[in-house]
Amino acid sequence: MTLAACTSTPTVKTDQASNANFSSYHSYYWAQKPSGVAPLVQQRIVDGIDARLRAKGWTQGQSSGDVALAAHVATSQKQTLDTFYSGTGMGGWGWRGGWAGGGGVGSATTTVHTYDVGTLVLDMFDARTQQAIWRGTASGTVPSSPEKVNEAVEAGLNKMFAEFPAGSATP
Template sequence: MRTLALGAVLLTALAGCASTPTVHTDFDPSAQFASYRTYTWLKKPEGRSPLVDQRVVGAIDAQLAAKGWRQAASNEADIGLAGNVATQQRQTADTFYSGPAWGGYGWGRWGGGMGMGTATTTVRTYDVGTLVLDMFDMKTKQAVWRGTATGTVPDSPEAVNTKVQAGIDKMFATFPPGSAPAK
């Protein structure tokens, strides 16, 4: 019984890891991130829910504030932010097999037989969401940083908010480039 409970806990932990958004970042190595202190939103992300959009912007603002950056007017900002949100429907097919059915012992009609197995295929449709955040140097108008977070979109608003926050936290874990990862 203890083995079964341990197995259930392990599967739950693995499922939690699998649901973490996939995050990638890229940056211009010649950009002087130490000199950037202010930012402005050039384009705020817009998705299917204005409430989620507000939470995304708020989470990014909080991450930048924690790094010592502050929001400024566009003519005074060091960095311009452009965010985009996209969702795409995907499908997966899961096939489960049962059989073949073996019966009794012996051959043919003397005590045994073989039955054909069956296969059941279930198609599951789900949404995958991607947040892309680009940073531009306002003086040079050149891209200096990009972060992307991609993951399945849960059905409940609470789960969506949790995943959005996890993706943004992971995106900014080593921001600005060259800094130590957050612990």
């Protein structure tokens, strides 16, 4: 199953430890890359995160660094119900605010739409203290085409890293 972290309008949330000193972090490594996704999607997520951290001046180590990254991807199915009514079977409004005679039978058609929602969770840990220092989540409807999946991954990561760390808005 192809899955993305989010759609072109993902819901993104970030949080960071109040005592984390991000100016002291300059390197990172992947403790856990995202699993449960197609290999190409996993690589796009990893490459996207790597590029954004490089843009912040961080360097990647193979098995050590100031910060350990752990990413997870999960999907769930959601449903929406759309109901359309044709005729009410109740007649119409009368002049005095009451229902006028009726008697016909109306009908309703309900359609169930099932779709997948994907969520990417990225956690960062201080490698020395092993304490959590930052978390970003991006969630949205999983697109059906590979091109849209790529757009969704980019949109989610752009939004997730827009102010990473908090208070450091990217121009």
